[in-house]
Amino acid sequence: MSCSQVHVRVPASTSNLGPGFDCLGLALNLFNTTTLTRTEGAKPQAGMIEETTAAFFKRTAHVKPFGFEAQIRGDIPISRGLGSSVTVRLGVLMGLAELAKDSISISREEILELLIELEGHPDNAVPSFLGGFAVCSLATANMADGFAYTRAAVKPELAFVTLVPDLHLETEEARKILPKEVPFRQAVENTQRTARIAAAFCTGNYELLRGLFVDHLHQPFRQKLIPGFADILQSAQEAGALGSFLSGAGSCLMAVTLENEKQISAAMLEAAKKHNLPAKALVLRADNEGAMLVN
DSSP, rough: OOOOOEEEEEEEEEOTTOOOOEEEEEEEEEEEEEEEEOOTTOOOOOOHHHHHHHHHHHTTTTOOOEEEEEEESOOTTSSSSOHHHHHHHHHHHHHHHTTTTOOOOOHHHHHHHHHHHHHHHSHHHHHHOSSSEEEEEESSSSSSEEEEEEEOOOOOOEEEEEESOOOOHHHHHHHHHSOOOOOOOHHHHHHHHHHHHHHHHHHEEEEEEGOOOOOOSOOOHHHHTTTTTTHHHHHHHTTTTSEEOOOOTOOEEEEEEEEEEHHHHHHHHHHHHTTTOEEEEEEBOOOOSEEEEEO
């Protein structure tokens, strides 16, 4: 029998990891929980929840739409490059599927496909859904064939020191400032580094990550949106990080390390302070479990 209330916990994610634009992503142990309560006569949903709900019922057209109330709680800051929109969309999709499970049969693959369709790209969606590290790409040269991905678990010794500025950046706005073309040599270098980052995560040899997070596709153009951008990333590396990068479209800046977490956090905070950028620092680990129903 279908339940009347469901709780879905979804992890945060970081994407791009420097050069892997719209390709690389990783789930983090910071979470939002979406609670859906089936309620007759509930007020219509709005915004992202409304859009996600409409897409779900369109995909499951033989099921009569029903009313529900949604509540989202958690620790993931909005518009900071940590995949907060994915946690909302995925929480709603999984919640609706559970509430209506006696009436429909929608597979996990279909939920992920719908999530990617709503997000427009897979690099946050796949790791938040499955957990761990993910490499994503178009499945074929035909966009209608959708996306393919490879997932790898991430060992707990790898830490992600995350500077969270008191600064909202909308992904759509951060994409508008990107160039339509980049020099061929720079595109080649990004491809090389992205391949090696994927290899390091898939083999678990994280020392190979050192120096690989240099990017030419998006960070040079987005750095003007964040005071102290270059100094903060450099301070992390000087304090011992394997590398540092802009998380997603920002504004979070992230350092990857096997040691010196406190020193790296302090260095990033000090650099931010010098540029009058209010911020806090979090030391995160990868989440390998992904989205799940919880009590």
